[in-house]
Amino acid sequence: MTFDLVAHDPQSKARAGVVHTAHGAIQTPIFMPVGTAGTVKAVQQRDLNDDIKAQIILGNTYHLYLRPGLDVLRAAGGLHKFNGWDRPILTDSGGYQVYSLSGTRKIKEEGVKFRSHIDGSQHLFSPEGVMDIQRTIGADIMMAFDECTPWPCEYDYAARSLDMTHRWLKRCIERFDSTEGHYGYEQTLFPIVQGSTFKDLRVKSAEFIAEQGREGNAIGGLSVGEPAEQMYEMTELVCDILPQDKPRYLMGVGTPANILENIALGVDMFDCVMPTRNARNGMLFTTQGIMNITNKKWQLDFEPIDRELGGYVSTFYSRSYVRHLFQSQEMLGPQIASIHNLSFYLWLVQQAREQIVAGTFREWKDKMVKQVMTRL
Template sequence: MTFSIETTDPGSKARIGLLTTDHGPVQTPIFMPVGTAGTVKAVHQRELVQDVNAEIILGNTYHLYLRPGLDILERAGGLHAFNGWQRPILTDSGGYQVYSLSNTRKIKEEGVTFKSHIDGSKHIFTPEGVMDIQRTIGADIIMAFDECTPYPCEYGYARESMEMTHRWLRRCIDRFDGTPPKYGYQQTLFPIVQGSTYKDLRIQSAEFIASQEREGNAIGGLAVGEPAEEMYRTIEVVNAILPLDKPRYLMGVGTPENILEGIARGVDMFDCVMPTRNARHGILFTTQGIINIKNEKWKDDFSPIDPGLEGYASSFYTKAYVRHLFKAEELLSGQVASLQNLTFYLWLVRQAREHIRAGTFVNWKNSLIPTLMQRL
């Protein structure tokens, strides 16, 4: 993997970059649709390419390990061959799922034991095992195994968790560097900065992660309930330390506002389930604001979903029709809504790149956020 910076915004830390993998280029800042179990829910891979123009998607180690399982993925030739997606893929290490399974897992120095949410069977994730699993899944970008702390989190626990995440990282690096890539293309390992919202811990973690000199770095443990201003402050602290010439990935974030504020602070990569999860509940992100398409007010509104967005879902379907789909509980409802939200998110980062290039990013961001976050 290579990364180069094209230009930076004169009024902020925002920058445009080009990340190149063996499965193709990714322009940054970028949003990665979440394909947890090998699929971005309710959206065809063809639509992701032709309509959304997604340049990279995310898969999840925990879910893919449990189903379809490593044997199937390896026999298929990896996730790219299995699901037909020929652009880059990033895999989350499963650390967040371990965090969310707090009632059915135990964390020890060796790793994490947990019960499957599918059948209750017991499993263990170790740093070494997670590297092997992600090699087999076949991601272009592999995440280190970490522990994601909750919010709020006591200082002592946050420090111990961070230190263990660092020890796990050393084991991840040893295993990753000691094993060859599979399926004939290169794979890259990103470490993850932790430390909850404690400034001194985030500084320690960012310094340790930067010292590992990997091709890219991630910021984890945010968007777990902390106030937005805490998130932004933490990003600023971390990005003041992480290398300027390597991509920075803010994990699990977030709202359109979060993404724009993250870009302004020097973040290059984002992912979040929000576009597709909210879509399945009838919440649409548009260039005019946020729509609950189930509301009565859209019953006889025959205007396009989003007149300000050039996209198949935005221009082809009317608000009244999409409301009808949800009220009739038609499967097409989630597909159309997901397509709209993902098209919007990718439009947002493309617009950000254009304004960074033009040197107008800050004024554009500040004027746009109130519009995007209003409820229509």
């Protein structure tokens, strides 16, 4: 994997680039739709290509390992062949599940023992095992195994967790570098900066990750409940340390405003379940602001969801009709909303890229943050 920087915004730390992978190029800044179990919920691959214009999607190591399982993925020829997505894929290592499934797991130096949420069976995720699983999945970008600490947490806990995450990273690198992929193309490994919201721990972790010299780096452990100002502070601190010539991926972020503000701080890649999760509850992100499509105010509004956004779904279906689908509990409602929201997120980062290249990002961003977060 290689990364080319194309442009820098003169009034912020935002930059535009291109990530080159075995399954194609990714223009940054980029938002990556989350396909936890090998599918972006309620969205077909055709919609990802044609309407949403996604360039890369995510899969999750923990969920894919449990179901459909490694035997199925290996027999299929990897996740790309299994789900029919022929563009880049990134897989989370399962580190977030170490955080989110805290009631069913035990963390030790060896790795994490957990009970399956499906059938209660016991499993061990070690740094080496996670590398092997992601080799079998066949992701273009593999994430190192880490612990995502909760917020808030005590300093001593965050420090111990960080040291273990760094030890796990060395084991991940050793396993990754001593193995090859199964399907005839190159894969790459991203380490993850941790350290909660403690400045000295974030600096320590960012310096350690930078020293590893990998093709890209990630920032984890944010957007877990901390105030947005702390997220931005930690992101800026880390981005100032991580190499300028490598892509930076901020994991699990976030709202449209979060994405724009973090682009301004030097982040290149984002993912979040928000656009699809909120869509299933009737929240639509638009170029003019946020609408709750279930509200009665849209009952007689026969305008398209978002004429300015473009795309089939956003310009074909009326607000009144989509509200009707939600009121009737028809499956098509969440499907339309999911495609629309993802289209908006991809539109937003594409607009950001164009503004960076034009040298006008900062002024545009300040206006757009207010506009897209307005409640309609």
